[in-house]
Amino acid sequence: MVRIPGENADDALSRTTDDFSRPSDVERLVSDIDLSPYLDRADDPVEAPLPDPVPVSTATPPLLALRDLVTDPRFTDLFARALREADPDFRELFPRDASGVLGEFVRAMSWALETVENARGDEAEVAQVVEFARHLGADHRKLxxxxxxxxxFGEALTSTLRHLAGPGWDDRLSTTLGTVYRVLTTALREGAAAGHGPARVGATVVEVLRPTRDVVVVRLISDVMVDYHPGQHLSVLTPYTPGVWRRFSPAMPANPAGQIEFHVRDVPGGALSGSLVRGVGVGDRWVLARPLGLLEVDRTEPVRDVLMIAGGTGIAPLRCLLMDMMRHGANPRVHLFYGARHPGDLYDLPTLVDLAATAPWLTIQPVSEEDTDPWWAGARQELPRTLHRRQTGTLVDVVTGWGSWADRQVLLAGSPEMLRATVRGMVAVGTPRENISFDRP
Ligand SMILES: Cc1cc2nc3c(=O)[nH]c(=O)nc-3n(C[C@H](O)[C@H](O)[C@H](O)COP(=O)(O)OP(=O)(O)OC[C@H]3O[C@@H](n4cnc5c(N)ncnc54)[C@H](O)[C@@H]3O)c2cc1C
Structure with missing residues (x-):
């Protein structure tokens, strides 16, 4: 029981909790407490005028002026702060270092503003932006x-941009931003409404394997089956870095028992992967959301043979596709290049060799950049023999050393650098770019 100063016990007992919403009671309760340390300070950097606001010329089209404001280097910090103050829920979504997620917002927003400006009334171009926002909305169901x-979010965006523009902010920018934001939120809501299945599914970690120092294989059982296609990835929220969603690719096809396996590598300096690799344990609860991605084996006639190239944990989605192919009677030939830094980092080779033992259409070519394992890597498992001997070099050098593979459908998975280098190297030796598929980082 809470007693208001001066109130007797009987009155306090007969008072309902709702009575606290009466301003006079609340005011009386807090009147003696000094709340000033908890209130915004007058020198709040979001509110104080910027010494050098972004110059806005009235000659610049308003969409491009908004793009210039969004891409100003100070935008992400100011916006993160405005968001955290706008709603308590945003504190988890946009943590103190929100440069990752807000960096993506800046890229998407500046692309959308430029595309609409350059469309000059071309409806197909504008529709492309709206479609992108709908996809985003479907993905945001998880949030x-x-x-x-x-x-x-819109209010925080407006106040941040107004703050950055300083005296340059005018009705023209305000009205344009209002229209852009209305179109954006309508598309986001439409996308979210069109999404199928549960927005988030809980999953429990049931087994953890540590095949190398920096890779962890995590097996989970989801509360209900997540119906992803082989090769797709899921948005994943874990307890190791709260509020940080990352994409991981299941290494085995979806099944009614809800069993899922992920392979996660520790990316030095990353927000999540290091704490996940070090901290994951049996019994932990993860949240899985909407499957995404278009990596698949094209079976349209005439079916082309397949070249798969996996760097590190990029083996997960490709192995998932291979396991799915095992369920088909007839398959195109698949040549898989599986690469890593050291020979002992090829942790999934034993499983791949097992698959190849019953799949005459599958050939595995191990590749490592170094010839031997470093002393600090400790004892490594004995790698199985493959039909093709391990080759030394980068994946791109070894793959292109065999030719252009121009007649194959090419599926890639790996780190952003590996993807960039491999696409560039293959196109340089004559692989048609349209033959190469991968999910963008
Ligand atoms: C479609 C897709 C599927 C993915 N599937 C997997 C998977 O199955 N297993 C897995 O371990 N990771 C996978 N990732 C990468 C994963 O989503 C995270 O990006 C990665 O775990 C790093 O997260 P982080 O929070 O530690 O680092 P962040 O804070 O996100 O990034 C830190 C820096 O590392 C870079 N970076 C991101 N990923 C890599 C990488 N793999 N190698 C080197 N640098 C990188 C980022 O560009 C950034 O500069 C996938 C990514 C995508 C886009």
């Missing part, structure tokens, strides 16, 4: 955002 969140 369980409400109309209130969209509204607060």
């Amino acid at each position: 369980e955002l409400s109309t209130r969140h969209h509204q607060r």
